[in-house]
Amino acid sequence: MTLGDQLSDRVKQVPPSGIRKFFELAEEVDDVISLGVGEPDFSAPWAARTAAIDSLERGKTSYTSNRGMRELREAISERVTRYGQEYDPEDEIIVTTGASEAVDLAFRAFVNPGDVVAIPQPSYISYTPGAIFAGGEPLPVPTRAEDEFKLTPEALEAAGADEADVLVLCYPNNPTGAVMTDDELADVASFVRDHDLVVLSDEIYSDLRYEDDHASIATHPGMRERTIVFNGFSKAYAMTGLRLGYAMGPPGAIDAMNKVHQYAMLSAPTTAQYAALEALRSCDDSVEEMRREYDRRRRFVLARFEEMGLDCFEAKGAFYVFPEAPDGDDEAFAEGLLEEQNVALVPGSVFGEGGSGHLRVSYATGMRELREAMDRIEAYVSD
Amino acid sequence: MDKQSLLDLLRHDARESVDDIARQLGADAEAVAAALEELEDDGVIRGYQAVVDWNNVDEEHVRAQVEVDVELDRETGYEEIARRIARFPEVATLRLVSGDYDFFIEVEGASMHAVSNFVSERIAPIPEVTKTVTHFVMDSYKEEGIELGDGDDDDRLSVSP
Numbered sequence: 001m002t003l004g005d006q007l008s009d010r011v012k013q014v015p016p017s018g019i020r021k022f023f024e025l026a027e028e029v030d031d032v033i034s035l036g037v038g039e040p041d042f043s044a045p046w047a048a049r050t051a052a053i054d055s056l057e058r059g060k061t062s063y064t065s066n067r068g069m070r071e072l073r074e075a076i077s078e079r080v081t082r083y084g085q086e087y088d089p090e091d092e093i094i095v096t097t098g099a100s101e102a103v104d105l106a107f108r109a110f111v112n113p114g115d116v117v118a119i120p121q122p123s124y125i126s127y128t129p130g131a132i133f134a135g136g137e138p139l140p141v142p143t144r145a146e147d148e149f150k151l152t153p154e155a156l157e158a159a160g161a162d163e164a165d166v167l168v169l170c171y172p173n174n175p176t177g178a179v180m181t182d183d184e185l186a187d188v189a190s191f192v193r194d195h196d197l198v199v200l201s202d203e204i205y206s207d208l209r210y211e212d213d214h215a216s217i218a219t220h221p222g223m224r225e226r227t228i229v230f231n232g233f234s235k236a237y238a239m240t241g242l243r244l245g246y247a248m249g250p251p252g253a254i255d256a257m258n259k260v261h262q263y264a265m266l267s268a269p270t271t272a273q274y275a276a277l278e279a280l281r282s283c284d285d286s287v288e289e290m291r292r293e294y295d296r297r298r299r300f301v302l303a304r305f306e307e308m309g310l311d312c313f314e315a316k317g318a319f320y321v322f323p324e325a326p327d328g329d330d331e332a333f334a335e336g337l338l339e340e341q342n343v344a345l346v347p348g349s350v351f352g353e354g355g356s357g358h359l360r361v362s363y364a365t366g367m368r369e370l371r372e373a374m375d376r377i378e379a380y381v382s383d
Numbered sequence: 384m385d386k387q388s389l390l391d392l393l394r395h396d397a398r399e400s401v402d403d404i405a406r407q408l409g410a411d412a413e414a415v416a417a418a419l420e421e422l423e424d425d426g427v428i429r430g431y432q433a434v435v436d437w438n439n440v441d442e443e444h445v446r447a448q449v450e451v452d453v454e455l456d457r458e459t460g461y462e463e464i465a466r467r468i469a470r471f472p473e474v475a476t477l478r479l480v481s482g483d484y485d486f487f488i489e490v491e492g493a494s495m496h497a498v499s500n501f502v503s504e505r506i507a508p509i510p511e512v513t514k515t516v517t518h519f520v521m522d523s524y525k526e527e528g529i530e531l532g533d534g535d536d537d538d539r540l541s542v543s544p
Contacts, residue, residue, distance in 0.1 A: 019544050032541055174544075
């Protein structure tokens with residue numbers, strides 16, 4: 001008996017990551033300008049970093065309570081009121097090791113073997129494997145370029161999501177940059193209530209919206225009791241490596257997630273919790289400054305694509321735009337661009353059905369590189 | 384054309400082309416050019432300069448911050464004294480400040496000798512000036528919001544989810 005023979009079926013069922021494959025290709029190219037990065041190019045605000053350092057100097061290196069420091073949960077509770085969300089720090093919020101852990105906890109807490117998990121696609125690459133690891137059956141729900149990659153009741157219906165048990169949402173969206181307004185979410189909420197689904201709403205990019213304010217499905221009538229909201233510090237506060245996120249939901253639901261969390265993780269990293277607390281207390285200005293910078297880059301990239309004749313809907317959130325590959329073959333385009341012009345971006349098909357034929361372009365990169373990358377893409381497109 | 388966004392962008396990088404500024408602000412190039420001209424005409428934008436890290440320049444370049452006390456009389460106000468001091472090309476910055484002294488001056492010169500000479504022969508003798516304190520700049524870590532030094536490498540993975 002070797003470990004290879006003992007591999008669990010669930011692990012075997014999940015194919016290798018397409019992102020990983022592209023990463024390895026990009027690593028072999030010298031002087032690559034990468035528009036393939038899914039994290040901010042900024043560092044965490046200095047005030048948050050110094051709070052982490054201070055906490056270490058004061059010897060704060062123990063576990064915290066399973067659900068996270070009380071003060072941090074209170075600060076989170078206060079913060080999310082700006083999205084119209086109200087959660088009790090006592091039993092409706094749990095602090096996790098990145099929003100990723102929170103998503104995984106939710107799959108494990110709410111998915112039974114054979115349960116169908118509807119996942120709008122293209123989507124962040126972790127949802128499908130997460131659902132599989134929990135024994136669920138992922139159901140791709142393709143969203144369409146002509147809908148600006150928003151989720152519609154029609155798309156849900158067409159994919160057979162009325163039979164699903166769980167629906168995953170992620171708006172603002174990685175990889176498309178799509179956002180959904182309150183009205184559009186109301187239509188989805190109505191479908192969800194009609195077919196009695198549970199919603200896992202990943203709102204990690206909530207602060208990175210450029211044309212309007214964030215809207216959350218959890219604030220719609222009858223949705224709070226059936227929705228878990230995920231958020232965190234990685235994107236808005238540029239704290240990806242500190243690994244800190246949180247989940248919010250009705251008390252029993254958070255208890256269930258905490259049951260998994262207390263055995264798997266015990267508590268989220270203490271140093272990161274201190275950084276997060278300071279981030280919430282004093283770093284709004286830094287977030288706003290980064291948001292404005294992203295917005296300038298977003299407009300720049302969209303304008304350049306339009307000028308070079310690359311079709312691209314006006315993405316209004318996160319730090320991605322999602323243009324069409326000129327001849328429809330996203331993988332060939334991405335590989336050719338990497339080989340000939342040393343620019344890395346991610347083929348849309350990596351993000352599941354509905355993503356093929358498109359390219360994820362991240363503008364979490366300084367203007368100088370961005371300008372050079374656009375010149376190179378233009379050269380490649382016009383070649 | 385939102386002038387505040389235009390100023391934000393220029394304060395960040397004033398060397399971008401009008402076309403690139405227009406793309407970033409979602410405006411057209413003519414509107415940006417017109418707004419720039421207006422900001423210049425109105426005296427909001429007084430110039431565009433490079434932020435130089437003198438540590439990396441071979442020629443010697445000396446800077447000093449000079450605190451200046453003055454005594455006003457019935458005929459002479461801060462404004463008049465300031466105008467007299469500001470005219471010297473050696474004076475890079477001149478501000479009236481609150482606190483222990485009146486004027487803050489930044490003086491630039493080719494050598495310490497040149498700078499101290501300038502202060503003792505041009506500033507100190509001004510009749511209203513009662514006292515000067517000169518601080519030579521020994522090193523600089525941040526100028527105009529830009530940290531000097533080696534900067535941080537981008538050590539992110541080149542492709543990530």
